[in-house]
Amino acid sequence: MYEQRYEQPRDTLPRGPSYLYHVLTALKNGRADHFRQCLRVSPLTFDKLVVALEQDPVFSNDSNNPQLPVDQQVAVALYRFGHDGNAAGIQAVANWAGMGKGTVHLVTRRVMTAVLRPEFMQDAVHMPTAAEKEAAKRWVKRHSNKSWRNGWCFVDGTLIPLDQRPTWYGESYFDRKCNYSLNFQVRVALNCFNY
Structure with a gap:
């Protein structure tokens, strides 16, 4: 044994x-x-x-x-x-x-x-230069909400799966992968960092 x-x-x-x-x-x-x-x-x-x-x-x-x-x-x-x-x-x-x-x-x-x-x-991991951040800010201002201009980094399209269909407007949460989920977007503002 x-x-x-x-x-x-x-x-x-x-x-x-x-x-x-x-x-x-x-x-x-x-x-x-x-x-x-x-x-x-x-x-x-x-x-x-x-x-x-x-x-x-x-x-x-x-x-x-x-x-x-x-x-x-x-x-x-x-x-x-x-x-x-x-x-x-x-x-x-x-x-x-x-x-x-x-x-x-x-x-x-x-x-x-x-x-x-x-x-x-x-x-492998490089933070954007000041010029790249500024170009991203201009793009955000032109193509999105102007108040988001100071954000230079976005993570888009992340699906957060839900364990069941929401009661209110449940079909609105049905995604392309045939699950109920939330589409999550994160905004990072420059003033959060000390550069």
């Missing part, structure tokens, strides 16, 4: 073929539109991301701890991040990738560790 984790034999979950391999070979090279549907980035962006991350020490292999290739790990993480609800669940991602749930969790953690390193963030 002390030598084994389980007293009873465990049933293994049969796995189907991995769709991950198909995405990284056939779709990436022949159907960029379907590749983008799966991973939410273009093949070019995906390749650049893999090149930027593959030298991170979190992906280093040793004989005791072999890892999947970095492109597969990034693809699994992007697939998971690009979906919501049940499709983003660890079991659903594991079924899509043809791997165990623990591997999905481990791969996601490795990719996030690499992405959140200060070195990567300095290269």
Whole structure:
């Protein structure tokens, strides 16, 4: 009993073929539109991301701890991040990738560790220059509410799912994905920051 984790034999979950391999070979090279549907980035962006991350020490292999290739790990993480609800669940991602749930969790953690390193963030995330902010302010003033002119950054189109149909004007909340949700927009004003 002390030598084994389980007293009873465990049933293994049969796995189907991995769709991950198909995405990284056939779709990436022949159907960029379907590749983008799966991973939410273009093949070019995906390749650049893999090149930027593959030298991170979190992906280093040793004989005791072999890892999947970095492109597969990034693809699994992007697939998971690009979906919501049940499709983003660890079991659903594991079924899509043809791997165990623990591997999905481990791969996601490795990719996030690499992405959140200060070195990567300095290269990948850039705040807009003063000229870019001013151009965005002019565009907002011309195309939107003039009182929003001092906002230079907008996040638009984020759907917040609701668990049920609202009582008042419920059909107004029915979105293009056949769910009830709120469309959320965030406004960031310059005076919130100390530049």
